[in-house]
Amino acid sequence: MEITIRHYRPDDRDGVNRVALAAFAQYARDYDDWAGFSAGIKRMADLALDADLLVAESGGALVGAVVHVGPGKPRGAMYPNGWSVIRMLVVDPAWRGRGVGRRLVAACLQCALDARAPVVGLHTSPIMASALRLYLAIGFERDMELPPNRGVEYARYVLPGSEVRTAIAALNV
Template sequence: MTLQLSIRDIRPAEYEALGQLMVRVYSTLDGFPAPAEQPRYYEMLANIGRLSEKPATHVLVATTADGELVGGIVYFDDMAQYGSGGTATQEKDAAGIRLLGVDPKFRGAGAGKALAQACIRRARERGHAQVILHTTAAMGVAWKMYEQLGFVRSEDLDFLQEQLPVFGFRLKLQL
């Protein structure tokens, strides 16, 4: 199934719907902590749209031709805003992407890849030398997609989010 998608910045009227989608997606990942185990993380997911109010931060959404919300991702032009554990926030000349989520009914239609590629294009257009991201073992589908896009494991970016191992990746950009 291939969808005709529009990728754009989130609108305030979509904040709540994207937050609900993200909580639903992440809470159903096999092997990922439940909301009761990491309430602060799920609070951030529920309020994902508000991240677009931070400097150099953009929440992108994928929508269908008729405006249905398919998924979202957060793009960071400044790694100081990235907000993860580990050393990623200290990376220079880098953009970051976090919190990719796609509505399960649209999985396999290319929305996750389209969202990630939109972030990579933005990073390239802004002259960044690399893109940084993190994922977990529970996010196997995303992990495989990131590798197909050219991201390479970067163990120096790994960290623990409470008891959850989080794995860093880099994509070097040719400018």
Template sequence: MSEVTIRPVREDELGAVGELTINAYHADGYETSGPYALKLADARPRAEEAELLVAVDDTGAVLGTVTVAPPGSPWAQVAAPDELEFRMLAVSPAARGRGVGEALTRRVVERAEELGLRAVTLSSSQEMVAAHRLYERLGFRRTPEADWSPVPGVELVTYRLDL
């Protein structure tokens, strides 16, 4: 396995990040059309209004991405003012099994610690069981009292890691 580096997205990578995100969701069997798909495909607002991170290999190829929503970010949906939230964790289907999702998640936790926040939160589709296993292995716990539905027919589960 080549080295994986986690860093902020560069301007010239925004298109690749949007494409990777759509491809990752599609590979997992999720609908990749409609309003939410447009959000997945357009990485620029995430880079401007949150912190958009990428995982790259030693050739510079983008392997994965995550949107980090610090307090005050319009991308935060379930986080309290002293919590960091992350969204849209996506790993290229070709890069799966290489620890990319874990590296991105660990960087999110480090970022929350750097900001002096008390927890990291996230929402996830009920069907994303592989991601749930990763979160639980890293110490996140389910918070069913915070589960919610952004639109009718879409039920999201939530997780939290206290720091």
């Protein structure tokens, strides 16, 4: 089935939040405070207020989403203001392994390229093994340990802007 990547629309709100919660549900036992953590996860659509929320759709169903925070947009203190940031890559568990995540990451990297960001940053955890493998395979490098989030280890990963085109090509989308 064909997968389309497009910008978020307000009527996507419930679908984005549903997919985000479903995508993170496998980690419920890993977080010390799953109730608190998941309360933020299920409000993923709110990120569209200050960033580019991209969605993956197939046959009218929302199957994934990701956020691109462009240079100059509000972001966490761990990221310099001029960088692009990838946040909250989520794929409906029933759609994993079909290239949805790759397509969403490629779309985010294209946003970063269009914004001429000098660096693309993201943070992730070893428990998110599939996402981490994807990021490392396309050239992201771990550059900084972050404080644990509700008992889960995290680190920041970076990709120089000069390597974004190569990373997009490596995604084979």
